[in-house]
Amino acid sequence: MKHGKPHATAYWRRLDRLGDDSCRLIEEPGGWMLCGHARYDQGGQRTALDYVVRCNAAWETRSADVTGVIGGQEVAWRVVRGPLGWHLGDGPATLDDCTDIDLAFTPATNLLPLRRLAFEGTEEVAAAWFREGEEATLERLAQRYTQKGAGRFTYASPGFEAELQVHPTGFVTHYPGLWEGSVDVA
Helix, strand or coil: CCCCEEEEEEEEEECCCCEEEEEEEEEECCEEEEEEEEEEEECCEEEEEEEEEEEECCCCEEEEEEEEEECCEEEEEEEEEECCEEEECCCCCECCCCCEEEECCCCHHHHHHHHHCCCCCEEEEEEEEEECCCCCEEEEEEEEEEEEECCEEEEEECCEEEEEEECCCCCEEEECCCEEEEEEEC
16 A cells, blocks of 8 residues: 555535635545645735645544645645654644644545544543644634534534534535535445
C-alpha cells in the first residue's frame, strides 16, 4: 500500500452560500488519511483550499495541512498534534486535551470522531477547531454526538445543534442548512 488504499469519496455542496467540497478517505500503513478540496465564497472572497488530515489506526488525528488561496492570497498552514498538544505552524503547544481536528470549512472532519467513538448514547469530545482566514486560529471546541438511530446523530457544540445524516463510511451526507452530499465507495 505504498500510496494508500482509497475506501470512499464524499462530495458536498454548500447550502448556505456558493461552494462545494470533495474528500477521499484513504487507508495508509498505520492509519488513515483524508484528502480534500473545498471551494467556496467567504465574505465576497473566492476561497480554494486543499487539505490533508492524517490519523492513526484508532482515528486519533496526528496532523492537518491546509493550502490554497483566499481572496487571491496564497495560504499554507500545518497543524500537528504533539505530546504537549497542538501546534499551529511554529506556534507553542496548546489544547492538550483535544483528540480531534475540526476544519471549520468542511464537514469531512466530522468523520474522525464518528469512526472512533463507540456511541452508546452520547459521546462528548474536544476538538482543536481550525478556522481559516487572514490569521488562522486554533481553539478548543467542545462537541457532543448522540446517536439517534442508524445513520442519524445529533451534533452539538456551543451555540449550535443539528441532526446529521451519516453514511456507513462515517462521512456526513446531510448537515442541515450547511451541507448536502453523497458518498461513492471504492
